[in-house]
Amino acid sequence: MITIVTLEGILRMSPAIVKAYGIVIGGGATLIGAALFERHFASRSAVIIAERIAAIVKVALPIAVIIALIIFALNNPLM
Secondary structure, X not given: OOOOOOHHHHHOOOHHHHHHHHHHHHHHHHHHHHHHHHHHHHHOOOHXXXXXXXXXXXXXXXHHXXXXXXXXXXXXXXX
């Protein structure tokens, strides 16, 4: 069987894939923004604020990963 890859086939995504892309892009943008804010405050001698941002990310990231895995497991059509 020959499969032809077209631009329309690549751009036509199911709602689950669109949601997954949204989660990944949103999470990445949040982490990149947090890193930029942390660097900004650290370079301006506002070390306390930079440390608080780092502490929040350090706690929030594992919680967000666990929640994402639970949501994935609950919404998995194969289970």
